[in-house]
Amino acid sequence: MDFKGKVCVVTGGANGIGRCISLTFAKAGAHVAIIDLDKDQGEKVLVDITAQGVKGIFFCGDIAKKETLDKFAEEVIRTYGNIDYLINNACLSRSGILSGCDYEDFNDVLNVGITAPYMLSKLFLHAFAAGGAIVNISSTRSTMSQADTESYTAAKGGISALTHALAISLAGKVRVNSVSPGWIDVADNNVSHTQPDKSQHPVKRIGKASDIARAVMFLCDAQNDFITGENITVDGGMTKQMTYSGENGWVYEGK
Ligand SMILES: NC(=O)c1ccc[n+]([C@@H]2O[C@H](COP(=O)([O-])OP(=O)(O)OC[C@H]3O[C@@H](n4cnc5c(N)ncnc54)[C@H](O)[C@@H]3O)[C@@H](O)[C@H]2O)c1
Numbered sequence: 001m002d003f004k005g006k007v008c009v010v011t012g013g014a015n016g017i018g019r020c021i022s023l024t025f026a027k028a029g030a031h032v033a034i035i036d037l038d039k040d041q042g043e044k045v046l047v048d049i050t051a052q053g054v055k056g057i058f059f060c061g062d063i064a065k066k067e068t069l070d071k072f073a074e075e076v077i078r079t080y081g082n083i084d085y086l087i088n089n090a091c092l093s094r095s096g097i098l099s100g101c102d103y104e105d106f107n108d109v110l111n112v113g114i115t116a117p118y119m120l121s122k123l124f125l126h127a128f129a130a131g132g133a134i135v136n137i138s139s140t141r142s143t144m145s146q147a148d149t150e151s152y153t154a155a156k157g158g159i160s161a162l163t164h165a166l167a168i169s170l171a172g173k174v175r176v177n178s179v180s181p182g183w184i185d186v187a188d189n190n191v192s193h194t195q196p197d198k199s200q201h202p203v204k205r206i207g208k209a210s211d212i213a214r215a216v217m218f219l220c221d222a223q224n225d226f227i228t229g230e231n232i233t234v235d236g237g238m239t240k241q242m243t244y245s246g247e248n249g250w251v252y253e254g255k
Helices: 016-027 039-050 066-080 103-127 150-169 195-199 209-220
Strands: 007-011 031-036 056-060 083-088 128-137 174-181 231-234
Touching (some): 007 016, 007 066, 007 103, 016 031, 016 039, 016 083, 031 039, 031 066, 066 083, 066 103, 083 103, 083 209, 103 128, 103 174, 150 174, 209 231
Parallel strands (some): 007 031, 007 083, 083 128, 174 231
């Protein structure tokens, strides 16, 4: 994988998975522009990006707002000219129907989780260099649910569908894929997880942000340019394990 001199744009780059993706690209020699609401953390990540000897941007703003997206894209294009990769990573949850998630909160999550990725794809469309790639961060929750998660789950279903739609619309210009993380511990502080937490994953551990960053880089890598419209699930096998009552240490206790 050769990312030297490439330009990578990451939403939600100040914390968690987005921070890890941003720093991994910077360490690989790519220039990295991040946008995030979190000013303090964003400024820290910018220092870490530029410490790698690459050019960085931290734009502080809310990607739910159209004018923020316009200004961010303008600054990125003015600074770098072209971009190579857009990583639509930022998302949030405002719970669901059981806790009364209302019109504004529901739409806020959709704006961050679906509309912003669409608008950024549109704003950068003419700025993508040859071999450009978009990677959308979805979730295993795009296809399965816990109760009271409608805002987040709808956003993740939406970004998964947006991925294959864009892959077809942008065919021959930009490849578009997604990564669906399972349970990722973004704390990066060696918290010890319980044995049941680990054991419910077929690989016997909880995910790390770096597991996601590597999958994103794989999808951006020009050598993998036969892949578009695809999703990679990175969940330690959790969504592949079928469990009946009495198996795998689990007994159904409902009626
Ligand atoms: N951590 C997990 O277990 C997990 C699992 C599945 C999917 N994901 C997905 O991975 C992505 C990153 O998750 P994370 O766990 O690192 O989250 P996080 O909350 O640690 O980080 C998200 C970042 O996005 C930023 N952000 C949120 N709303 C924003 C807005 N309106 N404008 C600008 N920035 C905004 C936050 O400030 C934060 O820096 C998300 O799309 C999330 O849904 C995470």
